[in-house]
Amino acid sequence: MQVIQETRKIIDDQRKEAILSIVSDKYSRQILYSTIDRPKSAVEISSENKIPISTVYRRIQTLHDNKLVGVTGSISAEGKKSFLYKSKVKSITSSCNGNDIEIQVVPNIVGI
Numbered sequence: 271m272q273v274i275q276e277t278r279k280i281i282d283d284q285r286k287e288a289i290l291s292i293v294s295d296k297y298s299r300q301i302l303y304s305t306i307d308r309p310k311s312a313v314e315i316s317s318e319n320k321i322p323i324s325t326v327y328r329r330i331q332t333l334h335d336n337k338l339v340g341v342t343g344s345i346s347a348e349g350k351k352s353f354l355y356k357s358k359v360k361s362i363t364s365s366c367n368g369n370d371i372e373i374q375v376v377p378n379i380v381g382i
Contacts, residue, residue, distance in 0.1 A: 280373040288336050289373055293362055297321050298329045302338065302357045306378055309342065309354035330355055 280286050292298045300319045304310060312330060316323045333339035334355075343353030360376040 277374045277376050280375060285336075286371055286373050289338075289362060289375075290364065290371070292332065292336060292338065293364075295329070297325055298333060301326065301329055301333060301355070302359060305339065305355055305357040306360060309340075309356040311352070311354055315355065 280289060297319075300321060301315055304315055304319055310318075312323060312326045315321065315330075316326045321329075330339060330341075334341055338357065338359055340356050340358050341353055342356075343351060345351050357378050360378045362373065362375050364371060364373045366372075
């Protein structure tokens with residue numbers, strides 16, 4: 271059975287630059303890959319990928335700001351925050367044609 275994946279072409283130059291910067295960072299790539307199949311907490315991401323927790327939080331903020339990671343969470347009656355993070359992308363591809371850089375994103379359909 272053949273599965274057709276929907277791809278989205280990124281047109282905005284600022285968005286292209288942001289995505290290229292993100293995928294060039296090994297920690298951001300690890301976070302995206304780690305959270306494709308199921309949402310995870312920052313602590314889980316940190317321990318599974320051996321990334322310092324402060325780095326995880328900084329990268330998640332950047333990924334969230336660029337709409338590449340979704341966030342769900344709650345605050346308990348005691349005030350304890352519990353957030354889970356899940357990749358909104360399955361894959362990102364880029365190609366260069368002269369001065370033009372083309373970026374395509376395959377969304378992660380199983381979102382939060």
